[in-house]
Amino acid sequence: MTDFEQLxxxxxxxxxLAQVAGRLGWDQETxxxxxxxxxxxxxxxxxxxVLHERRSSARVGDLLETAQAPDAAGEAQxxxxxxxxxxxxxxxxxxxxxxxxxxxxxxxxxxxxRADEDVAAFLPVLEQVVALKRQEGAALANGGDVxxxxxxxxxxxxxxxxxxxxxxxxxxxxxxxxxxxxxxxSPRGVTGxxxxxAQMQLARRVAKVxxxxxxxGRVDKxxxxxxxxxxxxxxxxxxxxxxxxxxxxxxTIHEVGHATYEQNIAPDYALTxxxxxxxxxxxxxxxxxxxxxxxxxxxxxGWLFTEMKAAFGDFGVADxxxxxxxxxxxxxxxxxxxxxxxxxxxxxxxxYDLERALMAGDLQVTELEAAWNDRFAADFGYGVDKPxxxxxxxxxxxxxxxxxxxxxxxxxxxxxxxxxALRRAVPDLDTQLAAGDTSGATAWLAENVxxxxxxxxxxxxxxxxxxxxxxxxxxxxxxxxxFNAIYEV
Amino acid sequence: MTDFEQLxxxxxxxxxLAQVAGRLGWDQETxxxxxxxxxxxxxxxxxxxVLHERRSSARVGDLLETAQAPDAAGEAQxxxxxxxxxxxxxxxxxxxxxxxxxxxxxxxxxxxxRADEDVAAFLPVLEQVVALKRQEGAALANGGDVxxxxxxxxxxxxxxxxxxxxxxxxxxxxxxxxxxxxxxxSPRGVTGxxxxxAQMQLARRVAKVxxxxxxxGRVDKxxxxxxxxxxxxxxxxxxxxxxxxxxxxxxTIHEVGHATYEQNIAPDYALTxxxxxxxxxxxxxxxxxxxxxxxxxxxxxGWLFTEMKAAFGDFGVADxxxxxxxxxxxxxxxxxxxxxxxxxxxxxxxxYDLERALMAGDLQVTELEAAWNDRFAADFGYGVDKPxxxxxxxxxxxxxxxxxxxxxxxxxxxxxxxxxALRRAVPDLDTQLAAGDTSGATAWLAENVxxxxxxxxxxxxxxxxxxxxxxxxxxxxxxxxxFNAIYEV
Numbered sequence: 001m002t003d004f005e006q007l008x009x010x011x012x013x014x015x016x017l018a019q020v021a022g023r024l025g026w027d028q029e030t031x032x033x034x035x036x037x038x039x040x041x042x043x044x045x046x047x048x049x050v051l052h053e054r055r056s057s058a059r060v061g062d063l064l065e066t067a068q069a070p071d072a073a074g075e076a077q078x079x080x081x082x083x084x085x086x087x088x089x090x091x092x093x094x095x096x097x098x099x100x101x102x103x104x105x106x107x108x109x110x111x112x113x114r115a116d117e118d119v120a121a122f123l124p125v126l127e128q129v130v131a132l133k134r135q136e137g138a139a140l141a142n143g144g145d146v147x148x149x150x151x152x153x154x155x156x157x158x159x160x161x162x163x164x165x166x167x168x169x170x171x172x173x174x175x176x177x178x179x180x181x182x183x184x185x186s187p188r189g190v191t192g193x194x195x196x197x198a199q200m201q202l203a204r205r206v207a208k209v210x211x212x213x214x215x216x217g218r219v220d221k222x223x224x225x226x227x228x229x230x231x232x233x234x235x236x237x238x239x240x241x242x243x244x245x246x247x248x249x250x251x252t253i254h255e256v257g258h259a260t261y262e263q264n265i266a267p268d269y270a271l272t273x274x275x276x277x278x279x280x281x282x283x284x285x286x287x288x289x290x291x292x293x294x295x296x297x298x299x300x301x302g303w304l305f306t307e308m309k310a311a312f313g314d315f316g317v318a319d320x321x322x323x324x325x326x327x328x329x330x331x332x333x334x335x336x337x338x339x340x341x342x343x344x345x346x347x348x349x350x351x352y353d354l355e356r357a358l359m360a361g362d363l364q365v366t367e368l369e370a371a372w373n374d375r376f377a378a379d380f381g382y383g384v385d386k387p388x389x390x391x392x393x394x395x396x397x398x399x400x401x402x403x404x405x406x407x408x409x410x411x412x413x414x415x416x417x418x419x420x421a422l423r424r425a426v427p428d429l430d431t432q433l434a435a436g437d438t439s440g441a442t443a444w445l446a447e448n449v450x451x452x453x454x455x456x457x458x459x460x461x462x463x464x465x466x467x468x469x470x471x472x473x474x475x476x477x478x479x480x481x482x483f484n485a486i487y488e489v
Numbered sequence: 490m491t492d493f494e495q496l497x498x499x500x501x502x503x504x505x506l507a508q509v510a511g512r513l514g515w516d517q518e519t520x521x522x523x524x525x526x527x528x529x530x531x532x533x534x535x536x537x538x539v540l541h542e543r544r545s546s547a548r549v550g551d552l553l554e555t556a557q558a559p560d561a562a563g564e565a566q567x568x569x570x571x572x573x574x575x576x577x578x579x580x581x582x583x584x585x586x587x588x589x590x591x592x593x594x595x596x597x598x599x600x601x602x603r604a605d606e607d608v609a610a611f612l613p614v615l616e617q618v619v620a621l622k623r624q625e626g627a628a629l630a631n632g633g634d635v636x637x638x639x640x641x642x643x644x645x646x647x648x649x650x651x652x653x654x655x656x657x658x659x660x661x662x663x664x665x666x667x668x669x670x671x672x673x674x675s676p677r678g679v680t681g682x683x684x685x686x687a688q689m690q691l692a693r694r695v696a697k698v699x700x701x702x703x704x705x706g707r708v709d710k711x712x713x714x715x716x717x718x719x720x721x722x723x724x725x726x727x728x729x730x731x732x733x734x735x736x737x738x739x740x741t742i743h744e745v746g747h748a749t750y751e752q753n754i755a756p757d758y759a760l761t762x763x764x765x766x767x768x769x770x771x772x773x774x775x776x777x778x779x780x781x782x783x784x785x786x787x788x789x790x791g792w793l794f795t796e797m798k799a800a801f802g803d804f805g806v807a808d809x810x811x812x813x814x815x816x817x818x819x820x821x822x823x824x825x826x827x828x829x830x831x832x833x834x835x836x837x838x839x840x841y842d843l844e845r846a847l848m849a850g851d852l853q854v855t856e857l858e859a860a861w862n863d864r865f866a867a868d869f870g871y872g873v874d875k876p877x878x879x880x881x882x883x884x885x886x887x888x889x890x891x892x893x894x895x896x897x898x899x900x901x902x903x904x905x906x907x908x909x910a911l912r913r914a915v916p917d918l919d920t921q922l923a924a925g926d927t928s929g930a931t932a933w934l935a936e937n938v939x940x941x942x943x944x945x946x947x948x949x950x951x952x953x954x955x956x957x958x959x960x961x962x963x964x965x966x967x968x969x970x971x972f973n974a975i976y977e978v
Contacts, residue, residue, distance in 0.1 A: 014537035019528070024509060029789065031520070035704035036722035039508070042760060046505035050539055215524035233525035271531060 004074060006271065007063040011081055014054045015271040019229060021047040024237055026228040028107075030220045041104035047099035049093065056088035073274065076455050078256045080273035083156070090139050099132045100207040103400045110222065110398035119369050119387045124411040126397060127365045130358055133400050137359060143314065155410060156281040157457055160356065165414060166472055167349050173476045177483060178330070178342050186326035192315035196240040196248075199438040201312050203238055203252040210290055212236070212256045213263050213444045224395055225251035225337075227258035227287075228276075231270040234262045245315075247329060247338065250291050257290030258283055260442065264425075264450035276451070277317030280404060284411020285418060286445065292341050293419040293478070294441055298324045299423050299433035326485050332382060334389035342483055343380075345412060349393070350375050359402055416475025417466040418449065491974050495564060497761065500570055504545045504760040508718060510536040515717040517596075517722055519709045519932040528889045530593035530720040537589035538582065545577035559686045564761065565944050569762035571646070572630035579628050588621045592889045598713065599887035608858050608876045615886060616854045619847055622889050626848060636848050639892030643769040646946055649845065652895045655902060655961055656838050661948035666972060667819070667831050673976040676814035680805035685729040685737075690743040691800050692727055695793075699779055700931040701725070702752050713884055714740040714826075716747035716776075719766075720759040723751045734797065734804075735816060736827070739780050746779030748774055749931065769893060773900020774907060775934065781830050782908040783930055783965070785812050787923035796925070812976050821871065831972055832869075834901060839884070840894040846919060848891055905964025906955040907938065 001009065028040055054060070064082055069075040088096075106125040113122035133150070140149035150160045169479050202322065204219055222237035229235055236255035240248045269275035277283040294300055298321075305323040308315070317323045330340045336347040354371060357363035363371055372391040373384045384390035396404055423429060424438040433441070448465040455461075462470055483489070490498065513536065532536040543549070577585075592931055595614040600609035626635035629642075637648045675927055693708055706718075711726035718724055720817040725744035729737045750766050758764035766772040783789055787810075794812040797804070806812045819829045843860055846852035850858055861880040862873045873879035885893055912918060915929040922930070937954040944950075951959055972978070 013535040013538060014530070015540065016532045018526075020509060020513060020532050024512075027516070033703070033705050033707055033722055033724075035702070036720075039721045039759070041507050042501070043505045047509060049502060050506065066807060168567075213524070214522070216522050218520065218522055231525075233522055234529045235522075263929065271528070284745040340957065 001065050002068070004067040004078075006070060007060065007067045007081065008077065009058065009250065010054070010063070011077075011273065012271045014051065014481050015273070015275065017047070017051055017054070019231065019233065019271075022228055022230075023233070026237075028104075029222045029224070029226070030237060036110050037105075041101050044104045045097050047100040049097045051091050052088055052091070052096045055084045055305050056093070060085050061089075073269075073455060077273055078279050080454055084273070087140065087153075090142065091136055092139070093134065094168070095135055095139070096460070099129075099136060099400055102128050102132060103398065106398040106400075108397065109388050110392065112394060114388045114392040117386050117388055117392075119392060122392065122398070123365055123368075126368075129398065129400050130365055130402075133402050134359060134361070137402075147213060150359065151406070152403075154401075154404050154407050155458060156279060157459065158279075158281070163352070163410070167345075167352065167406075168346060169407070170409070170413075170472050170476065173480070174342065174345055175362055177476075177480055178346070180489045181330045181342055181483050181487045182332070183377075184489065185487070186331060187329055188316065188322065189326050189329055189331075192312070192314075193242050194245040194312050194315070196242060198311050199240045199248045200238075202245075202280060202307065203248050206249060207236070207252055207256045210256045210294075211260050211264075211446075213260075216263055217259055219252065222338055225255050227255045227262070230262045230265070230275055232244060232263075234259045241469040245312070249304075250295060252339075253295040254287045254291040257287035259452045260290075260446075261286040263445040265453035266451050269453045269455075274454040276454060278452070278454045278456065278461060280407035281414055282449065282461060283409035283459050283464070285406050285414030286411075286449065289418055289422075289441075289445065292423075293415060294438060296327050296341070297430070297433055299430035300436075300438075301327050302434050303436040328482070328486055330483065330487070332380070334376070334384060335393055341412075341479055345409045346379055348405050348409040350379060352394075352409075355397070355402050355405060361422065411474050413470065413472050414462045416468055416472070416478055417462055417468070418445070419478060420474040421448075421466045490565075491557070493556040493558060496549065496556045496570065497566065499543075499549065499552070500566075501760045503540065504762070506536070506540055506543070506765065508720065508722070508760070510540060511717055511719075512722070515726075517593075518711045518713065518715070519726060523931075526597050530590050531617060531911050534586050534590040535592045538586045541580070541582050541585045545582070549574050550578075554788055562758075562944060564590050566762055569943055574764070575628065576642075578668075579631065580625055581628070581665055584624060584628070586619065588618075588625060588889055591617050591621060592887065593761055594962070595887040595889075596881045596884065597885060598880065603877045603881040606875050606877055606881075608881060610762055611881065612827050612854055612857075615857075618704050618887065618889050619854055622891050623848060623850070626891075636845050640846065640895065641892075643893050643896050643945060645768060646948065647768075647770070647899070652841065652899070656841065656895075656898070658832075659834060659898070659902075659961050659965065660838065662969070663831065663834055666969055667835070669978045670819045670831055670972050670976045671821070673978060676818055676975070677805065677811065678815050680816055681801070681803075682731050683734040683801050683804070685731060688729045688737045689727075691785075691796065692737050694796075695738060696725070696745045698925055698926050699742055699745045699784075700749050700753075700935075702749075705752055706748055708741065714744050714823065716744045716751070719751045719754070719764055721752075723748045723924045724865050730882075736800070738793075739784060740826075742784040743776045743780040746776030749779075749935075750775040750939045752937040753922060754942035755940050757862070758942045763943040765943060767943045767945065767950060769896035770859075770899035770903055771889075771947050771950060773897050773936065774903030774951070775938065777902075777904040778907055778911075778930075778934065782904060782911075783922060783927060785830070786809075786919070788919035789925075789927075791923050793927040817972070819972065819974055819976070821869070823865070823873060824882055826882075829976065830901075830968060834898045836897040837894050839868060841898075844886070844891050844894060855974050902961050902964050903962070904949055905967055906957070906959055907934070908967060909963040910937075910955045963972065 024044055032040060064085060067078060106129050109125045110122055113119065137146035137150050145160065151158055196431050207219060208214065212448045216232045217234045217236065220237050221239055225238045227234065229385050236259050238248050238252045238255065259285060265275055301324045302320045303319045317326050328340065330342050333339060339347050354363060366461060369391050377383050378389065422441060425444050429440055449461060452461060456464065459470055512633060513533055521529060553574060556567060558567050564946050595618050598614050599611055602608065626639050629638035634649065640647055640649060696705065705721045706723045708724065709726050710728055714727045716723065716725045725748050727737050727741045727744060750772060754764055790813045791809045794809045819831050822828060828836050843852060858880050865879065866872050911930060911933050914933050918929055938950060941950060946954065948959055
């Protein structure tokens with residue numbers, strides 16, 4: 001074996017172990033017995049320790065010195081292996097292990113605190129998480145910007161300066177659109193009770209309609225919808241609410257966007273560094289375009305309306321136009337994951353500013369709840385009534401995901417660009433979607449984005465598919481056109 | 490940290506990783522998407538490789554040289570760590586990895602071959618498994634007996650000579666009992682259809698009655714019932730058959746015996762070498778005494794009869810005595826896992842002789858089906874009608890478990906000894922069981938067997954609880970008394 005082949009063989013095992021570690025996360029959220037949480041923390045920490053040791057091992061360093069890539073994909077493999085090697089060597093093994101252990105415990109404490117509406121019960125462990133992540137960020141930044149170093153974990157190459165510029169450009173137009181829309185009368189929502197088993201049945205059907213390969217995946221219920229795994233074992237979760245079938249359906253379509261991205265990566269890349277989505281932003285672009293630009297389009301909702309009538313009977317919506325308006329209803333609310341397309345990015349901007357302040361040491365954990373509530377009232381014009389509607393609503397900080405939130409909005413921006421290109425490439429897209437056929441769209445995305453895995457840098461990948469520089473304009477143009485029409489602004 | 494503490498900390502991580510590897514097995518049998526089998530093989534092999542590296546690492550060897558145990562439990566920890574270290578260093582890493590990969594594939598091929606009744610489709614991979622296990626056995630035996638070396642993996646200290654002596658002593662009395670019982674007319678079985686969801690509901694209830702802690706476990710369906718995990722995450726599987734509720738119920742009680750053994754080990758031993766059942770034979774003694782001596786007793790079946798009438802209505806059995814006879818029905822059949830107490834050990838003896846011959850090279854894989862069918866006809870007096878009723882019925886050989894089968898009968902022998910001691914210790918046991926109360930029995934087993942984990946050698950453990958040398962006599966006395974009474978021999 002050449003040095004390159006040896007390195008790739010070693011890496012293949014590392015990737016397989018990373019899949020195992022990821023599946024522990026799935027297990028924890030879906031099937032793990034409640035009393036196993038303590039032991040699970042130790043299992044996660046042990047896996048993290050093994051992965052850290054392998055990623056930072058001198059053997060990898062030595063092989064990186066001598067390995068010669070046979071082709072461009074090989075070069076990209078080496079680039080990613082080197083990146084992970086350098087990252088792993090910057091973070092002390094003990095710190096990595098401690099983060100894994102503390103965040104595993106913190107997640108359980110967060111869930112309990114959220115259920116109990118008890119911020120104080122969560123703060124001590126959040127304080128630990130913040131302190132550990134700041135240590136990690138400082139080690140990664142190596143004198144540079146701590147937050148940029150964290151962002152780089154989720155969106156390689158992106159900086160807070162660029163994110164802030166993007167958000168500054170988006171904010172006025174979003175604020176204006178929100179105000180204009182909320183000034184109009186709101187369309188009717190759906191009414192009645194929606195059987196939860198029938199919701200799951202329809203969710204599984206819709207998942208298949210969007211190309212999710214169930215022979216290499218599965219759909220389960222969990223508190224927080226997510227997608228987990230790469231290659232031939234990519235599982236998603238969703239949730240049900242008897243009064244709101246859209247929660248289940250659109251969470252499912254969203255996660256299917258993530259999951260099919262993983263499923264459609266070139267099989268040659270399986271269990272290699274290129275064999276997974278290239279960044280969180282690009283991942284989110286797929287989940288968002290599936291959920292919003294496709295799933296909430298007038299064309300697709302026309303098909304979905306018929307399916308929902310068949311599944312649930314009458315639910316107080318007169319026709320397909322009213323259904324389209326109901327699906328795209330803009331309403332006041334506190335919860336990010338339930339936010340509509342108009343307001344979603346404002347939720348992200350709030351979190352982005354708060355977490356940057358936490359990481360910079362400009363905001364203390366004890367001040368977080370007040371800071372959240374003040375900012376929310378300022379941005380949304382009404383107060384936070386309880387912590388589960390405020391700073392306890394998201395799992396992210398409990399598990400140490402600082403630098404992750406902005407990638408959601410970046411995904412929306414990427415989705416805007418891709419959607420514009422997709423409409424050019426598939427002129428009869430609406431005719432297809434109206435027939436419940438997503439194959440034109442999903443094939444274009446598979447070919448232009450998904451199959452490449454980690455081959456191209458995130459922004460390069462989007463710009464190759466879009467044909468222009470990444471810009472917030474297509475997203476905002478799309479949002480204004482869509483919501484001004486629905487709300488007759 | 491002292492050298493002992495360092496060694497134990499390292500070992501704790503290894504134990505946590507072993508739990509993760511075990512849970513991959515659970516996942517594969519319960520929830521894994523079908524298309525993930527190939528990737529899963531690589532994941533299992535990677536975990537196996539990590540575990541092998543850790544168990545055989547020079548660091549463990551160095552610490553074993555210098556570590557001083559602080560107490561008797563510490564001595565036992567060192568004994569087990571040394572044993573695993575020496576074992577791991579005898580088996581080349583590549584061989585261990587290859588065995589993990591091939592057996593993972595072989596399990597899938599076995600399941601397919603069994604479904605297709607196609608022995609030939611399974612033979613090529615079985616040939617590989619046998620060859621690899623013989624290599625492993627030779628490496629472990631180091632010039633000694635290959636089969637003894639394998640047996641030692643499952644029942645430390647036990648030899649084929651001892652097993653053969655035990656089986657030779659059991660065989661004539663079992664053959665005579667079987668003949669006498671089968672000469673009588675058979676009691677009626679149950680009739681009708683038993684709703685499979687109601688079976689699972691009753692199974693979960695019975696699991697709790699036998700002390701299974703559901704906050705640290707769960708019950709799922711799988712093709713093959715099993716128990717998986719140690720410490721605070723011990724899961725069981727069972728299966729249902731619409732016409733035979735006993736399949737589900739007694740599989741569940743059996744697996745609960747395994748699972749509560751793991752759950753009742755002293756918490757101090759969690760994630761250490763002592764923190765799991767000491768041997769397969771002792772494990773099986775717990776599952777068997779729960780299933781048979783307790784679960785199929787006249788007293789407990791009286792309680793169960795009332796529960797089953799409440800769950801399923803009339804099922805063609807007149808009263809509790811008839812129900813007891815139905816539960817303990819001795820009938821012709823081909824399947825080991827469905828065999829009654831009288832015939833079960835004869836199924837084991839067949840497998841024991843065949844697998845010893847396979848491992849010795851005296852029997853070729855290509856001759857296996859014929860050898861099985863000949864031996865079965867000779868022992869049971871009728872032929873094998875299809876491979877799924879013959880040599881394809883058990884998963885064990887596909888996953889490389891040679892040397893495992895005899896521990897089932899050893900477990901029966903141990904259970905016989907423990908049952909005799911239990912009856913002495915809890916004189917009103919039958920009164921308790923008749924009220925659906927297993928706590929007297931399970932507390933005695935927890936205190937005298939289960940809590941000790943790996944502290945004592947298997948035979949020592951049983952002899953401490955029993956108060957005498959291990960012997961097949963209590964089991965055979967119990968079987969003869971029970972079945973001569975039921976069948977009025």
